[in-house]
Amino acid sequence: xxxxxxxxxxxxxxxxxxxxxxxxxxxxxxxxxxxxxxxxxxxxxxxxxxxxxxxxxxxxxxxxxxxxxxxxxxxxxxxxxxxxxxxxxxxxxxxxxxxxxxxxxxxxxxxxxxxxxxxxxxxxxxxxxxxxxxxxxxxxxxxxxxxxxxxxxxxxxxxxxxxxxxxxxxxxxxxxxxxxxxxxxxxxxxxxxxxxxxxxxxxxxxxxxxxxxxxxxxxxxxxxxxxxxxxxxxxxxxxxxxxxxxxxxxxxxxxxxxxxxxxxxxxxxxxxxxxxxxxxxxxxxxxxxxxxxxxxxxxxxxxxxxxxxxxxxxxxxxxxxxxxxxxxxxxxxxxxxxxxxxxxxxxxxxxxxxxxxxxxxxxxxxxxxxxxxxxxxxxxxxxxxxx
Amino acid sequence: xxxxxxxxxxxxxxxxxxxxxxxxxxxxxxxxxxxxxxxxxxxxxxxxxxxxxxxxxxxxxxxxxxxxxxxxxxxxxxxxxxxxxxxxxxxxxxxxxxxxxxxxxxxxxxxxxxxxxxxxxxxxxxxxxxxxxxxxxxxxxxxxxxxxxxxxxxxxxxxxxxxxxxxxxxxxxxxxxxxxxxxxxxxxxxxxxxxxxxxxxxxxxxxxxxxxxxxxxxxxxxxxxxxxxxxxxxxxxxxxxxxxxxxxxxxxxxxxxxxxxxxxxxxxxxxxxxxxxxxxxxxxxxxxxxxxxxxxxxxxxxxxxxxxxxxxxxxxxxxxxxxxxxxxxxxxxxxxxxxxxxxxxxxxxxxxxxxxxxxxxxxxxxxxxxxxxxxxxxxxxxxxxxxxxxxxxxxxxxxxxxxxxxxxxxxxxxxxxxxxxxxxxxxxxxxxxxxxxxxxxxxxxxxxxxxxxxxxxxxxxxxxxxxxxxxxxxxxxxxxxxxxxxxxxxxxxxxxxxxxxxxxxxxxxxxxxxxxxxxxxxxxxxxxxxxxxxxxxxxxxxxxxxxxxxxxxxxxxxxxxxxxxxxxxxxxxxxxxxxxxxxxxxxxxxxxxxxxxxx
Numbered sequence: 001x002x003x004x005x006x007x008x009x010x011x012x013x014x015x016x017x018x019x020x021x022x023x024x025x026x027x028x029x030x031x032x033x034x035x036x037x038x039x040x041x042x043x044x045x046x047x048x049x050x051x052x053x054x055x056x057x058x059x060x061x062x063x064x065x066x067x068x069x070x071x072x073x074x075x076x077x078x079x080x081x082x083x084x085x086x087x088x089x090x091x092x093x094x095x096x097x098x099x100x101x102x103x104x105x106x107x108x109x110x111x112x113x114x115x116x117x118x119x120x121x122x123x124x125x126x127x128x129x130x131x132x133x134x135x136x137x138x139x140x141x142x143x144x145x146x147x148x149x150x151x152x153x154x155x156x157x158x159x160x161x162x163x164x165x166x167x168x169x170x171x172x173x174x175x176x177x178x179x180x181x182x183x184x185x186x187x188x189x190x191x192x193x194x195x196x197x198x199x200x201x202x203x204x205x206x207x208x209x210x211x212x213x214x215x216x217x218x219x220x221x222x223x224x225x226x227x228x229x230x231x232x233x234x235x236x237x238x239x240x241x242x243x244x245x246x247x248x249x250x251x252x253x254x255x256x257x258x259x260x261x262x263x264x265x266x267x268x269x270x271x272x273x274x275x276x277x278x279x280x281x282x283x284x285x286x287x288x289x290x291x292x293x294x295x296x297x298x299x300x301x302x303x304x305x306x307x308x309x310x311x312x313x314x315x316x317x318x319x320x321x322x323x324x325x326x327x328x329x330x331x332x333x334x335x336x337x338x339x340x341x342x343x344x345x346x347x348x349x350x351x352x353x354x355x356x357x358x359x360x361x362x363x364x365x366x367x368x369x370x371x372x373x374x375x376x377x378x379x380x381x382x383x384x385x386x387x
Numbered sequence: 388x389x390x391x392x393x394x395x396x397x398x399x400x401x402x403x404x405x406x407x408x409x410x411x412x413x414x415x416x417x418x419x420x421x422x423x424x425x426x427x428x429x430x431x432x433x434x435x436x437x438x439x440x441x442x443x444x445x446x447x448x449x450x451x452x453x454x455x456x457x458x459x460x461x462x463x464x465x466x467x468x469x470x471x472x473x474x475x476x477x478x479x480x481x482x483x484x485x486x487x488x489x490x491x492x493x494x495x496x497x498x499x500x501x502x503x504x505x506x507x508x509x510x511x512x513x514x515x516x517x518x519x520x521x522x523x524x525x526x527x528x529x530x531x532x533x534x535x536x537x538x539x540x541x542x543x544x545x546x547x548x549x550x551x552x553x554x555x556x557x558x559x560x561x562x563x564x565x566x567x568x569x570x571x572x573x574x575x576x577x578x579x580x581x582x583x584x585x586x587x588x589x590x591x592x593x594x595x596x597x598x599x600x601x602x603x604x605x606x607x608x609x610x611x612x613x614x615x616x617x618x619x620x621x622x623x624x625x626x627x628x629x630x631x632x633x634x635x636x637x638x639x640x641x642x643x644x645x646x647x648x649x650x651x652x653x654x655x656x657x658x659x660x661x662x663x664x665x666x667x668x669x670x671x672x673x674x675x676x677x678x679x680x681x682x683x684x685x686x687x688x689x690x691x692x693x694x695x696x697x698x699x700x701x702x703x704x705x706x707x708x709x710x711x712x713x714x715x716x717x718x719x720x721x722x723x724x725x726x727x728x729x730x731x732x733x734x735x736x737x738x739x740x741x742x743x744x745x746x747x748x749x750x751x752x753x754x755x756x757x758x759x760x761x762x763x764x765x766x767x768x769x770x771x772x773x774x775x776x777x778x779x780x781x782x783x784x785x786x787x788x789x790x791x792x793x794x795x796x797x798x799x800x801x802x803x804x805x806x807x808x809x810x811x812x813x814x815x816x817x818x819x820x821x822x823x824x825x826x827x828x829x830x831x832x833x834x835x836x837x838x839x840x841x842x843x844x845x846x847x848x849x850x851x852x853x854x855x856x857x858x859x860x861x862x863x864x865x866x867x868x869x870x871x872x873x874x875x876x877x878x879x880x881x882x883x884x885x886x887x888x889x890x891x892x893x894x895x896x897x898x899x900x901x902x903x904x905x906x907x908x909x910x911x912x913x914x915x916x917x918x919x920x921x922x923x924x925x926x927x928x929x930x931x932x933x934x935x936x937x938x939x940x941x942x943x944x945x946x947x948x949x950x951x952x953x954x955x956x957x958x959x960x961x962x963x964x965x966x967x968x969x970x971x972x973x974x975x976x977x978x979x980x981x982x983x984x985x986x
Contacts, residue, residue, distance in 0.1 A: 386959065
């Protein structure tokens with residue numbers, strides 16, 4: 001297939017990610033770039049986020065923005081006027097799609113629920129709530145600052161304000177049985193408003209859980225994953241990605257930009273970007289430390305820690321790693337456009353055949369996708385494909 | 388020139404740890420061979436490994452100048468001997484160069500199996516034997532009991548055994564006096580044509596090959612042209628000397644003396660142990676009987692863990708071979724392990740030592756395949772093949788019978804552990820020949836198949852007897868047995884490196900153990916992996932490595948992909964040596980681990 005000009009299939013989109021690095025407390029499982037600070041100079045942070053945006057906006061070609069996402073940390077600790085200022089600055093520079101998705105992650109505490117209207121007024125049209133568990137003891141063990149009742153109230157409040165709403169749960173928690181998870185999930189599905197993110201607990205290096213909480217047993221983890229797929233499928237919330245489930249049309253447009261390997265700009269400490277700059281695809285990473293990032297940007301710098309060009313091998317690998325997470329798989333046209341060679345030529349045909357004979361991948365019309373069985377062992381499939 | 392009556396040539400026979408090297412140190416010290424600042428423990432064991440393991444691998448020699456109580460000066464030549472069964476041919480040539488031996492026995496531990504074999508070799512060489520009871524300073528020493536034991540077990544007169552402590556120096560002078568008065572002086576004719584026994588030779592980077600020899604008749608001097616009668620090679624003598632233990636020049640070597648010469652010889656293969664050295668223009672009429680060449684009895688494959696080290700391994704083997712003519716090697720290619728060598732050794736210890744020297748002195752990381760012995764495979768067409776590599780085994784339909792080597796083993800063990808030792812021997816298909824007692828120690832003789840002994844027998848013997856059993860063996864004969872080649876199959880394809888020849892009665896047990904071990908070592912993969920042990924087409928054991936059920940990262944968003952990609956690249960680099968079996972690839976580490984863990 002020749003590398004042709006982008007088609008609809010290659011419309012991977014463009015998104016802006018804004019990282020708010022502060023939390024009231026650090027959760028013991030969390031390895032994100034989050035920090036606890038007594039006080040935050042809100043004015044300085046607002047100006048810095050805007051300054052970093054201005055810096056990159058000046059370098060980039062005209063774009064159409066499909067999504068803005070406020071993540072963290074805990075972005076529901078952000079003053080609404082900061083959120084508004086960032087959205088306005090982006091919208092003032094580039095046309096915002098009419099259907100543009102503007103998401104903010106929030107903790108389901110009563111204090112934060114009180115700010116929902118403010119965020120809505122700032123332009124946020126989708127909320128992602130970190131519910132994590134519908135089980136009080138487990139919420140405590142996970143270090144969450146809310147209980148189930150508070151989370152349910154926050155969900156209710158959010159539903160009254162936002163058209164689109166998602167919440168997260170963590171499963172394979174210590175001691176969780178498949179039966180208990182099935183029941184909890186059924187309850188969650190009843191509460192869902194079209195989108196659920198269901199993550200298996202992973203024990204990451206550098207977290208409080210590391211070395212103290214054993215990682216879930218492989219066979220139990222498999223069973224819990226299977227329960228998740230089955231329950232959501234039946235409920236009309238099929239997985240469109242490994243850990244993300246949505247009713248038709250409710251998929252996160254923002255995250256689809258990542259998984260389709262579109263361009264994205266990262267603002268704030270530790271945020272990553274993938275940008276086409278001067279005809280070269282580049283991987284950018286901001287300084288991780290909040291103070292270092294703030295000082296750099298305030299001093300007129302770009303706030304970057306790393307800025308490396310991605311070669312064809314890197315881009316092919318990243319595109320496969322991300323694209324195969326989607327149920328729809330990856331567009332062969334998009335791959336050819338990114339890498340300059342058709343997918344079938346890029347990949348080892350013996351390995352491809354082994355995986356497809358083994359029922360783990362499917363090569364379809366215009367796409368390469370991992371089957372349900374293949375997605376369940378995707379890391380192994382990728383290791384095989386990219387070996 | 389010292390006349391013959393003032394020369395004594397002797398060696399020391401002792402079990403490991405019974406104090407041979409310490410005694411040698413004391414004798415050297417007493418005779419002033421080395422200044423005290425030059426003394427270090429185990430002077431004669433120059434190899435690092437020898438010091439560390441307390442064993443002697445190569446024969447060493449030293450000339451001692453002793454001023455005896457009778458007021459006369461004597462030259463005492465000590466030829467140190469290796470103490471282990473694997474090196475018995477080295478023991479034999481050391482003994483052949485002497486007239487007598489000190490038999491050193493630990494006064495608390497008593498006679499061990501190895502000592503026994505060496506004493507018999509010494510008596511075969513008509514040696515006068517002087518028993519020495521060492522370590523009498525220890526509270527546990529029972530010199531009287533051990534004296535009796537020597538008489539009972541070995542059957543020699545021990546009434547004049549000398550009690551000593553090599554550690555404290557007690558009794559050392561008595562030993563020196565006994566050497567002078569109890570050992571016979573050498574015989575020889577100084578006027579006769581040169582006739583000398585080549586005892587050992589080794590390569591020195593500065594001097595070329597150094598030849599250790601014992602003069603029987605005649606005289607060896609610098610500038611003489613000598614002939615090595617066996618290889619018919621001629622050399623001009625450049626340097627003649629003795630070991631004090633430092634290399635020390637002398638003008639000439641005379642009958643009865645032990646010393647060395649150098650002659651710019653480049654290759655030790657020209658200087659065969661046991662050869663007769665004579666003068667080229669006035670040769671001796673009859674050559675000495677010489678020794679049987681050392682034969683390899685244990686074989687294994689040696690492969691570099693990192694394929695890039697193959698050339699280094701080849702060079703290291705060549706360099707090692709320079710000083711150890713007793714081991715042999717040839718190139719071998721294994722689909723599972725890559726390029727390597729098939730090596731033959733004198734025994735298990737020899738194998739272990741070569742391996743360790745390669746790893747240590749040459750800095751190589753090695754994989755060793757299961758040790759094997761030489762099988763005689765008789766084919767239906769009457770042909771007989773000697774096979775030591777399971778890969779070379781012909782198709783079973785062509786085989787009429789297979790014979791395997793048997794040994795006669797002697798084990799000395801305290802009564803308390805006898806039951807365990809007998810059980811072990813029975814498990815290894817042994818047949819008891821004899822069982823006798825000396826005090827509370829049993830001496831048991833067994834016929835055992837060598838292939839059962841090369842397979843961790845020493846380790847098991849040590850563990851069932853808590854280290855108290857000692858073991859010695861000699862090859863007995865070949866005997867037809869129901870032997871089979873067992874293959875290990877991964878996804879129905881044979882793994883050459885894991886194939887072995889085993890007795891049919893033991894195949895299933897070994898096969899099952901190996902399959903189980905592999906099952907634990909092979910990581911779960913995308914597809915199930917069948918591991919089987921088979922004899923011909925018959926499967927005798929099977930295990931399955933189940934397919935992975937779940938292996939996927941829960942979260943992967945814009946910020947995570949760099950890290951995940953790097954992780955994948957790292958994984959990829961770590962798995963560069965993979966071997967395909969149908970749909971799956973098995974990391975070579977799994978096979979290496981299977982070989983390393985043993986049974």
